[in-house]
Amino acid sequence: MVRKITVVGAGNVGATTAQGIAQRELAREVVMIDIVEGVPQGKGLDQWESAPIEGWDSRARGTNSYADTADSDLIVVTAGIARKPGMSREDLLNTNAGIVRDVSENIKRTSPNAIVIMVSNPLDAMAYVCMKTTGFPRERVIGMAGVLDTARYRSFIALELDLSVEDIQALVLGGHGDTMVPLASYTTVSGIPLAQLLPQDRIAKLVDRARTGGAEIVGLLKTGSAYYAPAAAVVQMAEAIVRDKKRILPCSAWLQGEFGMRDLFLGVPCKLGRGGLERVIEVELTEDERAALGKSADAVRETIALLS
Numbered sequence: 175m176v177r178k179i180t181v182v183g184a185g186n187v188g189a190t191t192a193q194g195i196a197q198r199e200l201a202r203e204v205v206m207i208d209i210v211e212g213v214p215q216g217k218g219l220d221q222w223e224s225a226p227i228e229g230w231d232s233r234a235r236g237t238n239s240y241a242d243t244a245d246s247d248l249i250v251v252t253a254g255i256a257r258k259p260g261m262s263r264e265d266l267l268n269t270n271a272g273i274v275r276d277v278s279e280n281i282k283r284t285s286p287n288a289i290v291i292m293v294s295n296p297l298d299a300m301a302y303v304c305m306k307t308t309g310f311p312r313e314r315v316i317g318m319a320g321v322l323d324t325a326r327y328r329s330f331i332a333l334e335l336d337l338s339v340e341d342i343q344a345l346v347l348g349g350h351g352d353t354m355v356p357l358a359s360y361t362t363v364s365g366i367p368l369a370q371l372l373p374q375d376r377i378a379k380l381v382d383r384a385r386t387g388g389a390e391i392v393g394l395l396k397t398g399s400a401y402y403a404p405a406a407a408v409v410q411m412a413e414a415i416v417r418d419k420k421r422i423l424p425c426s427a428w429l430q431g432e433f434g435m436r437d438l439f440l441g442v443p444c445k446l447g448r449g450g451l452e453r454v455i456e457v458e459l460t461e462d463e464r465a466a467l468g469k470s471a472d473a474v475r476e477t478i479a480l481l482s
């Protein structure tokens with residue numbers, strides 16, 4: 175357990191994440207901060223009132239003041255607007271960049287040693303804005319996307335095969351969503367390569383569904399985007415860091431030569447522990463996978479170029 179974890183943004187993803195972090199007692203104090211007055215306080219109090227029933231002791235609360243978040247060990251950034259039907263993640267770019275800049279300045283001022291997990295979209299670009307604004311090293315700015323994209327892919331494989339999600343392992347690289355790169359050779363069911371259990375055309379359909387998994391939820395909800403699975407993904411990353419688990423999870427990391435790329439955030443296998451991003455794990459890629467990763471990197475660069 176660390177001393178304090180802050181979640182910025184008390185909306186759907188933020189509040190669900192804060193509840194998950196408190197339930198697992200990852201920190202003594204779990205603080206939610208939002209610009210809307212009363213909402214973080216109300217949700218924080220509501221969460222705290224669930225503690226006696228569920229039997230956890232993290233002190234959950236909400237605030238509008240960064241003073242209450244000071245010296246956080248870990249900060250999850252979910253502040254910003256979410257997609258509505260017909261919008262791409264890139265449509266959120268400049269609105270969310272302004273919000274993430276403001277949030278990052280406050281983080282730098284009040285929690286200069288924190289590890290940041292970025293969630294706001296477009297994810298890889300927002301991680302970049304945060305790293306540039308805070309000046310934090312790459313070990314302390316990590317984007318959440320791959321754990322979610324992989325979970326979607328795994329959940330669809332489990333449905334298709336009528337097998338337990340627990341036995342399905344997969345690795346998804348690249349940018350968040352549409353340009354993600356699922357690595358077929360690293361997808362297994364209890365160690366059995368997926369290709370032995372499903373024909374290629376079925377696998378391709380599942381990959382496509384995972385790629386557009388976010389839009390599928392947006393289309394159904396109509397008023398916002400997914401939050402249960404995204405929050406679960408953040409909580410898994412937070413737990414790997416706080417409990418120093420040294421897990422290998424696909425996250426968006428600032429590449430410094432790995433996979434032949436430099437100076438951009440992209441989804442890659444990351445070792446997460448108490449030091450934050452402890453290592454980027456390079457894996458062998460087929461020629462097609464390498465080309466797809468290159469395309470994904472181009473898409474992230476194009477988005478960054480649109481930042482005003």
Ligand SMILES: NC(=O)c1ccc[n+]([C@@H]2O[C@H](COP(=O)([O-])OP(=O)(O)OC[C@H]3O[C@@H](n4cnc5c(N)ncnc54)[C@H](O)[C@@H]3O)[C@@H](O)[C@H]2O)c1
Nearest residue numbers: 183184185186187208209253254255256293294295318404
């Ligand atoms: N990385 C991923 O895989 C992933 C998954 C799901 C959602 N997201 C993104 O996460 C973000 C949040 O999604 P959501 O569904 O929770 O949206 P939401 O609208 O429910 O919540 C966003 C919250 O941010 C708050 N906010 C706005 N400006 C702020 C500021 N300057 N400081 C503090 N709080 C501020 C809003 O008041 C609101 O409560 C969106 O950008 C969404 O696209 C990313």
